[in-house]
Amino acid sequence: MREKQKITVSNVVIHIIFILLMLVCILPLLLVLGISFTDETSLLRDGYHLIPKVFSTGAYQYVFTGATSVLRAYAVTIFVTVVGTLCHILFMGMLAYCLTREEVTARNKISLFVYLPVLFNGGLVPTYILMTRFLHLKDTVWVLILVSIASATNVLIMKNFFKSIPQALIESARIDGCSEYRTFFSIVLPLSKPSLASIGLFVAIAYWNDWMTCSLYIETPKLQTLQYLLQSLMNNIGYLQANAGASQSMETAILNLPSEGARMATCILAVGPIIFLYPFLQKYFEKGLTIGAVKE
């Protein structure tokens, strides 16, 4: 049984401030949801409303049947997010673990190799040349995963976490006959769940929200990701309108682009799944925030 809290002035003020902050965060999202369910003509006539004046699912019907195949984009995005996050955690975890093991004599040199790209990197054009000309990854689904499969920052965070696992635990596992792999997969990884979950969440969100890679390397409409579709829906209108002087056909082209409602519907679909990840990973997330904060 928790003690009943007294209502003080400061408490009320703090609550009000946080309620206002919450509204600032949540209202735009609800508004987008409202717009996505509003009938198109009503949207033009009455403007935006939280509760649709004329309810319609037309925008969603358009999104699911139109030329921009949202369902396929969903599949691509989910595949990339799941596979990408798992691979990212696995490879970065193995690397970080090695860097904490004293048996790896070259670990300082490897560390340098890991951290150097944080300070100096090739930039866009060399990266593009590498991806397309040498790795031949252009227009494949793997490029979406491989481009962000390594992150020095995450290695650093994981390394600090692995360091906090008592050395004795690993030694005792070895005495009991564990191979290196088994030690890693059965002892170290389960103990690092909080750190893996919070890093996993960051990585998953990064994969989910990544549209840049898709816009650079993907040409087949089948492989486009959800965020890229969304991004293009939002930007095309502005770009075409600004350059409409180039051809009279352009005005008709703009007219042909998805309506306000359809754009909002895509928006809702794009935030949907990832927003539900938060509640499930919340407990790890909070724990994960303090990773590496205290150094022993």
Place this chain on the structure above:
Amino acid sequence: MKKRWLALLLAAAMVGGTLTGCGSSKESKGKDDTVELSFYMMNSPVQDQDRIMEKANEIIEEKIGAHMKLVNVDSATYAEKMNLMINSGDPWDLCFTASWGGINFYENAQKGAYADLTELLPKYAPETYKRIPEGLWDGVKIDDKIYASVNYQQWGAASRSGFRLRKDIADEVGFDWASLKGMPTLDALKEMDDFIGKALELHPEMIGWETSAIKSFYANEPLSWDMEEVGDILTPGWIRYTDPDTVINQFETEEFKAYCEIMRDWYNKGYVRKDGATVQDTSPDRKAAKFIAESTTGWPDSVDFEGNADMERMSMCTKETAPAVGVSNTRTVIKAGAGPNAAVAVNAQSENIEKAVELIELLNTDDELFMLITQGEEGVDHTYADDGTYSFVDGKYNFNYNEWQLGQSYSPDFTRALYDRNEAGDKQKESQTMVYEADKTAEVSPLTGFVFDATPVKTQIANCSSIIDEMVPALSSGSVDPETTIPEFIDRLKTAGVDDIIKEKQTQLDEWKAAK
């Protein structure tokens, strides 16, 4: 538990296998005897494109023994993507190019990215070459070499600007819209002031004039002010048609000041949107038929030719919801940028440059092929109603009206675009004939053939651009007081080096004139 990491190894091997698999399948494609030519253009996703391209490729293979791979890149990312592909030496054969929107025709041509077509065009694409007025070819020349094939559009090459206003409301208020014909833009705006005021009294829910953050009626519309841009439109340095030898700072003119003052006045009177300085997308307002008056680049206007369907409705509306009249007030001129307004370039690194030029010719001369790709199949993708009006079938192939990027939609016999099979269609043909006639007699810009090399003043241009991006939307939407803001704006431009840019443009222009 050896199984687990064995499984992992297996997974890794599978991933590796797929990767190499992808790589090798790509290479084997090239070994076919028909050449595959890739064509990059900006377009939204197109349904059923495989079906149409299969049919199109049958024609292309039969005629020139090649295959075309049409790659649609999203318009918002097209410029960046193409420039990246050029800079990194990525393989491509043909692409849509232009001198606006960051696509950088001149810069890329100077850099040597585009193949020199001066001799190839008359040889492999004679019809394409012959059809286009000489002035347009001058527009895509750098040092007397042609670097792109101009897409001569069904809308003609000459520009003329003007206004479109609501016919029903003009009648209601009793406004003599035809009097705006040929009037200097400033006077025309003053003339419209009273009209918009009265119209808004009757229809308070409407908006008098369109303002937005992405397009300024001054900064993006030099023709309306009897000026033309030297180099990129948004960089400082324009010329007046009345004094084509002097480069001026377009923001330091009486016109700009007067325009901003009018907009400020309209802002205070509630004629324009209060958030005009930040609004990015005005299409909802247009679709809702909210504007009383707007600018237009379309012509012939309602004075010269009654029945031009594009002039009889407001932008993005139908004739029923927003009946309109158009009136033009500028001169008719083929601007220096008319050539690279829409053109097709060939990659200088391509292995099949000749074939690529043959493909350009085929796209421009084979009406059946051009219509197939740009309009789909009749009866399947577009249909004609009983009264002869055509429409596209929902959910079928739709090229999103991007035919102007693929090739020339110009056709004096009207065989390269869809027209209604009734009176309206005949009217459209009639009005386009007027445009084609005007193209032959229109003034040619004094700047045609001049290419500004921006490299010496790159930093200054970058500095000025960010200031222009920040200040122009606020000024041209009336959100700020021009009395204090214009001097501040000009001061900031001067600090950023605007005078260097003007001077550089002037020097290059003088040299070019002397050489001519």
